[in-house]
Structures are given as C-alpha cells and as structure tokens.
Amino acid sequence: MSTGKFKYVEDFLIQNSFQMYCARSDAQCVKYWENYIKSNPDQLENIQEAKRLYFILNGAKKPIDESLLNLSNKILYKKHLLSKFRINVFKVAAVFISILSIGFVLYQARFNQESSLKVDNYFPETSDAMYQAMNGERKSVNLPDGTKVLLNAGSTLTLGHDFNNGDRNVILKGEALFDVVHNKTPFTVYTKDFNIKVLGTKFNVKAYEDELETVTSLISGSIQMELKNNTNKQLIALNPGEKLTIRNKSITSTNTNKPTITAQEIEEIKLSKIIKLPESLMSETAWVHNRIEIHEEKFGEFKKRLERWYNVKIEISDPAIQKYTFTAIFTTESIKEALSALQKAKYFSYTINDNKIIITN
C-alpha cells in the first residue's frame, strides 16, 4: 500500500479495518495496522490522532479484548467466592498467622532492638491479570473489587494471585491514580521502594523503574506506607494533601533484564504538602487531566516523562543542556510544539528522525 494514500487523519479513520483495529474486534486488522505502524513510523502521529478521534466518537468505550479480559477476571474471582468453606479456613489461618507474626515482630523488637529488622523486597505471588499502558497512551482499569485505576503511559499493573479473595494486592511499575473502593480487606500497592496499604481512598503513585524518585500523593482518606529500605523497616502514615518523595542514589542498571529489583540505597525521604487546589488542577495528577506539568525541573529529569508521554526517544548528549531548567505546562501540544516552546526559553536545536529526537547545541 502506498503511503500517499494516507495523508490525513481522516484517511485512516474512514477505513473499516482501521476502526476494527481501534476496537480490536478483529485480530487480522490489529495485526495489519500494527505492522503498518512499524514500517511507517513517520505516520505514527497521524495514526495516534486518528485513534484519539475514534475513541472520542465512540464514547470512550473500551476495546472488546480489554472488556473480555475484565469479564474473565470477574467470573474467575466470583467463582472463588462461591467456595465459602475454603475462604473461612483461610480466614482462620490468616488470623493465626497474623497473630503469630505480630508476636514475632514484638519479640524481635523487644529483644533485638540493636539488630535492625530486615525487610525483603517481597512481592506477592501474581496472577495472569496484568494491565498495561504503552508509551503514548493511558488506560483506565476497573478492578474486580470495583476499584478504579488510571494507568499513565509506560506503566503496568499486575494483580496478586488471590485478588479480591482474601487480599487485594497489586504490583505497580510506573504511575497510576487509584480510587480504591472501601471494604474490610486492605488494598496494598507494591512498588520498588515502598508498599502502600489502604482501606479506601484516592491517591497517586509514581514509581517508574528508570526514575530516581518514587512519589506518593494522597488526595483523600489515609494511607500507610512501608518503606523497603534494605536496613530497617519504616512505617509512615500520610494525611490527605501530603506527598512522600523518595530519592534514590542510583538507578539499578536497566540494561540487565533482571526480573527482581534489588534494594536501592535511599538518599533522601521527603514528606511535603501538596499545594491545596481542586483535584483537577493539582500538578500531581495533571496527567489524569491531559496535562504534563514541569516545575523548575532539569531537562535531564523530565526527559523520561516526555518520552513516555509522546512515545519518542530523546537523546541529549550535551551535559550543559541536560541541566537547563524549565517550567512549562503542555496539554494537547504535539512533541514538536512542546520542543519549540521550550526553545523559546533556552536555546537548543533538535532533529527528529522517526521516533528519535536528538537535542544538540
């Protein structure tokens, strides 16, 4: 197919096969368009626009495969709930185990005050239910317990093995806004640097594996955080309107594809107040409202965010440019518009090659 055929957004959108690709209702169409994007990366921007317009016009209904996965999860977990006897046994066992472990912790605390408690980088056993938002997209997920999660670009959320059946554990890599439905079972978010335990509340977590800072911002309710520092166990309670930032000394090598995350050396833990604003205007959750906000940040620091947001790769070879500090808010701007806005503040030049952007002096 010649590329000349698809010049504008509407040239894609008008195609039956493209519509089925967006709705993911036909495997062949999905495959065809995924291959098409791979071999025509220069048209990615138009295709993304076409997709965006598709979902505006269809009323933001989820693609059918996502809905099917959701339903499968729901009937899976409901099935578990039917075997009440088993659950009761587990409940009794769980109470015993927690009594035992409380006893153990007290014992440890009392008699081993010098030796610090070791917290392993424990992740719960996972299930097959995994939700993923690729770079350049965001995804809203309804969990089987009714909790709503909005995943930011380049993030994955995996459900624990027994989700909604005795516990509610999820593992987050990346950024997400949680609106947790209140019930008796605690809801725990596991991230590389800390675990967050809640009953029902709204909060934002940013924990990308390739970023130095891990941040939790609490919007309403209350949460308890357990730090995964390798030397001692620390519990911190957050109040609404507070955020906790953890800054690591170094990033574990992202080149080695290690499935486990090694304990990192924490350089700084900072508890701060979120500037009080209506939720839709807060910078911590700006991404939810289609905004990317940069507040006095160095180019090298927010580069990763731009990469995920626009699904591009950015290379800055000059360390001086890496240190340029910017403040900016982008909403519907394209990457080109964003870059030229930044250029107005500090001089640099850039070239775009497919998905790769090289920034030079």
Next chain:
Amino acid sequence: MSNSIIKQQLIWEKISLGDKSAFLNLYKELYYKLVNYGIRICQDTDLSAEAVDDVFVYIWNKRASLSRVENVESYLTTSTKRRILRLLDKKKKTELALKNSFSENEWYDAGYESFIIQMQTDELLKQRLKQAMENLTFRQKQLIILKFFDGLTYEDIAKQTNQSIKTAYNTIYDALKVLRKALVYN
C-alpha cells in the same frame, strides 16, 4: 423466528451446560449493542459497561439453573436496563436518567453530541468538539453515530439510510475532515 434468535437460543443452551467459550462469544457478540443501549439511558460509559458485566457475571454464576429464554438479546437488554436503574438508584440519579433517556430522534439531534462532549475532561477540547459538532449537518452527524458509536458497516448504513455505499462513505469522510480540522493542530 429469525436465524439469529435460534442461534442465540442454542448458545444459551450451551451456557447452561457450562460452556465458557460460548458464554464469552455471546458477550463479544452483544457487548457493544448492550453498552450502547445503556449509554442512551444513563449517558455514562463506565456505568453502562459495569451493568453489562454484572448481567453477564450473574448469568455465568447462575448458569446451572438458567431457564429457557425465548429471545436472548431482548432478555439481556431488559436485564441491562434493570441493572442500570439499580446502579443509578444507588447513586440516587434515577430522575436524571429518566430525563436523559433519549428517544431515537433526540439521540441523533442532541443526545449523542452532548454525551461525547460531556465525556471529555479537557475544557479546551470540550469547546472545540462542541463547535465542530455544530458545524456538521444533521445527516453527517447521523452517519457518524451509526459508524462510530453503533459500529455499523458501510453496507448497513447505506441500507438503513436509503443511499448508496459511496454516498454514505463520502458523507462520513467529509464529516471526519471537519472534525479533524477542529480537533487536531497539525
């Protein structure tokens, strides 16, 4: 009795015998129809999708004691409507729903338009979408709804609106161009 009714009765039988793939196929086949129907009642995609899922989860859990259903699709439609009203009741929004339950004509006239505008969180986008929709003719709007909301094929749209496939295609293309120009920067 039409073919699809008998086909769905057979699927219903299979489900009652515990055939999960038949169950998921029925869901896949009717999902958008039911969700769209729900949106017309409650103007809320998430709520409608939740209701449809609830209905299916209920059916799957009760599969062993399912009774025979004359028309599966209308049974599911009614169940979805009930479920939505129940969910709305919880949210104490029943009155709003009654006000918003559009007739076919109202839906083409203003219902769909206000629905997709209200779905947007970005204020700027809301404004632009509103303006763009106002620039479409009634016919263009109607065809956009049939194509993108209801997900019909060009053939079905042509049949339903008494025009050639080519005319339907061109009308939608022109409408998309108007929308794109209003909503996209480059």
